[in-house]
Amino acid sequence: MANNEQWQAQWIWSGGEESPRNEWRCFRKQFQLHGEHILGEVRVKITADSRYVLYVNGARIGRGPVRSWPFELAYDEYEIGHLLHAESNNTIAVMVMHYGVPTFQYLRGRGGLLAQVEQTLGTELNVILATDSTWSTAIHAGYDTRSSRISCQLPFTEVMDARNWDDSWTNSSLESAGWELSTVIGPAGMLPWTQLVERDIPPLTEERVYPVRIESLSRVKPRSWGVALDLRNHFVPDSENHANNVRFCGYLSTVIRTKNPVRATIGIVDNGRLFGPCSLNGVWYGEEAFYGSNPERYLDVELDQGDNFFMMDVQGTTHGHAFHLAIDSDDWFEVASPLEHRPDTTGTRSTFATIGPFDHIEIIDHKPEHPINQSHPDYLRAKSITRADQLSEFEAWVNEVDHRYVSSDDVFSACVWKKHSVQLPIPYALQNAVIANQTAAAVPIYPGEHTELIIDFGKEYSGYIEFETEAAANTIIDFYGFEYRRDGWIQHTYGLDNTVRYVCREGRQTYSSPIRRGFRYLMVVIRNADAPVKLHSVSVLQSNYAVAEIGRFQCSDPLLGQIWEISKHTTRLCMEDTFVDCPAFEQAFWVGDARNEALVNYYVFGDDAIVKRCLRLVPGSQFQSPLYADQVPSGWNSVIPNWTFFWAIACLELYRFTGDKQFAEQIWPHVHNTLDHYLERLDAKGLLNMKGWNLLDWAPIDQPRDGVVTHQNMFFVQALRSAAQLTEGFDVKIAERYTSCADRLKEAINACLWSEDRQAYVDCIHSDGEVSKIFSMQTQTVAYLCDIADGERLSRLKAYIAVPPSDFVQIGSAFMSFFYYEALAKLGRFDIMLEDMRLQYGQMIDNDATTCWEMYPKPPEERPHPNVLTRSHCHAWSAGPGYFLGAFVLGVRGLNEGWSKVMIEPQIADLTWARGTVPLPRSGRVDVSWRADRQNNKLHIRIEAPKDLELSIVPPPGYEAVVELIELG
Template sequence: MKPNADWKASWIWSGGDTSPRNEWRCFRKQFTLPSADAGRPVQLKITADSRYVLYVNGTAAGRGPVRSWPFELAYDEYEIGHLLRPGTDNTIAVLVTHYGVPTFQYVRGRGGLLAQVELSGEGERTVLAATDASWTTSLHAGYDSRSPRISCQLPFTEVYDAAGCDASWSDAGFDDSGWENVSVIGPVGMEPWTQLVERDIPHLTEEPVYPVRVESLSRVKPRSWGVVLDLRNHFVPSSEHHANNVRLYGFLATVIRTDKAVRATIGIVDSGRLPGSCSINGIWYPDTAYYGEKPRRFLDVELQQGDNFLMLALKGTIHGHSFHFGIDCEEPFEVVSPLADAAGTNADSRSSFATLGPFDHIEIIDHQPARPLNESHPDYDRARAISSAAGLHEFPEWLRPVDNRYVSKDDVFSQCIWTTQSVRLPVPYSLHQAVIANRSAAVVPVYPGEDTEMIIDFGKEYTGYIEFEAEASAGTTLDFYGLEFIQDGWRQDTFELDNTMRYVCREGRQSYSSPIRRGFRYLMVVVRNTAAPVQFHRISMLQSNFAVAEIGRFRSSDALLNDIWEISKHTTRVCMEDTFVDCPAYEQAFWVGDARNEALVNYYVFGDDAIVKRCLRLVPGSQFQTPLYADQVPSGWNSVIPNWTFFWAIACLELYEFSGDRSFAEQIWPQVRSTLDHFAEKLDDRGLLYMKAWNLLDWAPIDQPRDGVVTHQNLFFVKALRSASRIAADTDPAGAARLLARADALKTAINAHLWSEERNAFVDCIHSDGRISRVFSMQTQVVAYLCDIAEGERQRILENYVAEPPVEFVQIGSPFMSFFYHEALAKLGRIDIMLDDIRTQYGHMIEHDATTCWEMYPRPLERRNHPNELTRSHCHAWSAGPGYFLGAYILGVRGLNPGWTKIAVEPNIADLTWATGTVPLPGLGRIDITWHVDRANRKLRLRVETPLGRELSITAPVGYELELERIELGS
């Protein structure tokens, strides 16, 4: 960390709004590098709120910052000397995107840019340029600030008009004389960025990846009209400052104007979790009148000539997702404000919508509403009788126009998924030139009166930035939509994820690189409004992830296990950004509990510990939200899952055990101790953890209420306390002993109150009203065994449950929970059962062409939006456990001490005949393992290669003679 005093720069911004919504702002500065200083190192330090893309003399040089707390904002440093021209003007140009709303990876601050160019050498540092009043700025004319939210977890989609801007704005020769000078808003150290911290991880990778084929070609006609509304921020303006759930109810109204009576379809393509029922001219349609797949809802209606008053009754809990609303009609129509005058001129120029309400609303903080929602207000009940726009004015207290900034006219998502006509065509071979890395172009056919839809397959899921080069006529619209799963002609649309981008072309040949990260396997490209065929010279992905080498390897005599290991590795890689993330598409959020399992996979596949340290250090920053630490950070959502904090404490120990970094253990110990002490305040008079919280472990139907004593939570609290005591065993023996004693006391309380003598098993919970759960689950028994809670006969009973799960118990419901189940099986020595379970569960994914691990095992039919929807996210790193278990237990490599200078090599042969692979070692080198089984002669041939100085404890399978070849590199 460098002190704030090292900076000579000031924070700069412009415009009257300190935290504008979805603002894209350009900054420029020219400076001279003296000819005498040519060849000397030149560094540029930079950070921004919320994100930036840096250009030096027109060359893209970096992007950032990494996700941070605003009070510990990270800055980046680049060596830019090779991009500079000595003795003449050089240009720094920066595109800054300010979100103006919090997300699951960003806490809202204010718009700001900070940058400094330094010339260094011989112990001296000269500032060549720094953000100050001499910099110029302009809003970027190409980006539409009214683009919709991607999701509640992420900021905004991208709507870019190439004809509306000068793409050369970042070049050195650009004339910025028409730009304004920036405003200096304060010095380094100002609120909210009170402390700057040096970036603690390498810059992420950026590698071009090309698709493998054109999956399909279709002629399509989209719905006639659609918009996206941000109803949460409109109804409750204070919700722009947080990402918590809001519960509300009210009405949304508009007017559909037609020249004659027509038939139309009203569509709520994605409600954003805020369901609505519909009335036309005062006639309410029952919800049963809607048809179509969930969450798409369509209603056929008869519209009268003239004005038709449409009102939606909305009631529910909304997290920040967008509300996609559309209309399809073969005849012309207008959608106008219900506040328009009789002549048809909108009295409100801001949008075509108005609302009544909310008649009540509550913010839900840490899943706890401050009070119940008053779900029936007299004015709400009376307003349901409104039959025309004039009736709205009877409710002046509740009536508000919807500001245009909350309404996006570019609903690319619904245009892509709601088509009134789609004709699939054979794909001509020439069209594949769009995905081949050569100099030939693919000509996309044009169909009069229709749009051309092309879906391309990248072969596997990636995460990064869409890039393309095309030749098109001015005004041609290119819509892009990323998907994860297509099978047998059916595609799984990404509801609650607006994974789209719109690019409006200028005339001629042009290229574009999106600054917004997306994840997908398939990319739909739709050509609209074109006057001539579009030529694609390139469509690619700038794949970006944490900078790691793929050191780990695994191969065996079982081809299915090999495939499963490969998808586990790739899943983990694309879920490593500036932190671990749950998934590259839907959320891109650092979920604290997920990351514990991801870290273990990473150790065995990539061997990196920098990303793990960064993740673990970020967590205590959430203490301003809760002393129990938030479950995803840094985030505007104040949310606690107790188990996720316990997994964080466990992961702190596992990081120390892998890396041997005692300084990290000493630094993190006070934060671990602090939060576990706060959890201890939740122990009741029985000595059990009793909490109102999101008491989650698995999505299966186990009994895990949000208020009461949840057994699996108490069990993991024991493990967290023990892990914490080991972190501090050398540096704070008294503190370690105190936590260990607390763990022992909690173990005693669990055995006293949560074991059922009748069923010989641990119950799932004790409800807040004192009821003891009648549910018995494998989840609870697995965790009890894994956390060493039971002893004697109870322990033997749990061992039997782990080996042979009783059919009447709730079974494991997710790959995440399977990680703990597989840990328990490994502890029990039942590697055979573990392999069979991996083959069954993950083999189902492989059968469905999975290239990454799914978030869930196939959903029950009643929980699907469509029979073919097997899971939500098709790439989820909490599911990548085989990448850890196959290395740790089939190759048999496990560290025996911090830093792994002592290593166990204990191959488990199971039903395999051979296995070979590599496990990275912390700090230096790797360990290569190859073994072959000679069952006839009961021999195991084992080859082990390690760096010099590693102490090995090698054990052959029981009943097998070992033939060992050991090689030490450096000897």
């Protein structure tokens, strides 16, 4: 941690808006170093709000900062001495992307940059350069600030017009028009960045990955017109300061103007969860009039000559997903403002207006929803509007949509909705676009149509798209990343606008996107090309947490080896500056997911710094809730109690892996704080009874948002026990207290939540006192895992774990399977565990998965499309085999804190051999290979391990271990 006093730099920005929406602002400063200044180490310290990209003399040095709370804002340090020139100008340049909206990894602050260049000579530290009012700044004119939100979890897509910006700004001595001097906004330590903390993890990797092939070539024609609208921030302006759900009731309206009567199709390519009926010239069309599958909806209409008044009911609940509206016709039309009678005072008239909101209510932290006010008299009366001039009757309710909330075009709908598409054979020479050589690919151009390539990277990746092209000015290249394709069908990323638009300047040019994206397939569409286009290369800078792939696993069943590999790759992609749920849709640090991901990481990569970072971030949410938020740092104030309990359990597991007592002592007050707040929510029966997002699995178990949820109470028992074990070494009284609390809660669960009739634990007791009639494998699994039952009840649970009753709700996600596998391991039923892996993960492999899916597929009759097998195709909460195969098939498990003592207890099940590697927490690794001689009941085990590692080797029951031990060191 650096004291604020160590900073001579001042926070700088422009003299304009404090927190502008989607602003891309550039800063630069030139300086000279005389000969003696090149000696020693020269470093730059830097941070910004919201994100930055740093250049020194034209070379990109780094990106940041890592996600952090604004009151503990992280800063980065880079060594730059090797890039500096003596006796000549040096240029430091920074592009800052300020979101101006909160996301699921960022709380809205204000625009700002803080940087200083320091030189160390011996023990002397000199500040060579620091941000102040002499730095130049300009808005990056290449980026369209009206680009749409990527998703409610993420900031904005990028629309880059290379014609509008000189990309030599990072090293040129020239400054064109538009540059001005920066404004100092305050010193280090100012609000909201009251404390600056040194980055606690290494820089993320940037590894160039080239595609494996061009998968398809098509000539296409997209819909005629489309936009993406941010209706959430328009209807509820205060929602720009948080990322909670909001509800509102109102209408969206516009005018479709024609020269002649025309046929047209109105398309809702992605409804942002706000789809409602619509009217054209007063004729209302319900959902049944639209065709297509949710969320895509299309309506064929006849447009009259002149102005056609269109209005859509957009009431509903939304986090901030964009509303994508598009129109297609073979004839001329334009979309015009329905408020043309009003004077345009801004010079940026929007083509849309809204009526309402006729009441809205913000939904925070999953509190019960209030009904939308559909009975409001003006809401009902507005349904009769047939012409734009009638809006004057609703003057108090009518507002023009701020042009900032309306994209200039909608790249997503242009890529998804194609009125015409013809797939063509792929010339082999076109594959040069994806081959890492010097030969460019000549992209075929079709007059009156666009050229679409679908590029397969072979695996899912997460990072930054880069490309090099040669094209005429005004050529548009659109990129759209998605995860799954089968037999020509694409699973579009609804709820995720995973696109980039690049408008070319004349000649050869390169572009590196500053925005992280996750995808396997990349659609590349060449538009408006009136001259040949060459693609020299397309690649992705794969970026993840810096780890070595130490862990390995192979066995006699190659399917299990494949499952381990996709688990490893999934976990790697979901390790950024924290663990994240998925690299495509959200990139959010979900606290509960990270507990399971940390265990996989220990066995695959052996890292603990990212785990400590994640665990330490969680208590920063206490200003939002003393129960701690379920995803942090985030503008969404949301609590899943189980996620907090998993966090407390993960704190103990980190301590057991590392033996880091200092960490245990530092994190303990925060564990103590939140668990005590949960204890305050016990009811008269001694049960946790609360309103909240009481989630465990997406399956149809009974887990209401108000009441006593059984699995939640059980995991609370486990969290209390974990807290007691965490503090045993330094606070025995608290340990005894929490053990006692856990015992009492266990007693209450057994007294109130066991059904004698069904001989099982009920799922819940509802807030009205009604006992649930639903019984699930989820609840029985958690009961067994958390040691809730004794005696005959325990025997019942063991039987259920081994043979799940068919009338119980079955496990519905790989996340829940993690706990099921823990229960099977505890029961010693490794045969069942491996068979379940083969079944559940095998279907992923059968469908060309390179990463683990978020969910198991629903039955075909419940899918929106037969090929929709899951939402996210890369989700690390599902990567459990990466842990279980190492911990139990190889059999490597720590016996004490810090793993100076390790057990090797292979579980052979139906396998004949296995080999692999498990990292150790301090240094080194354990290499294990075994082969079962079933005829002679012998297990031949070869082990390589550090000589100071104390080993306990346990063969399977009935087998004699024949050990070859190689001690290293």
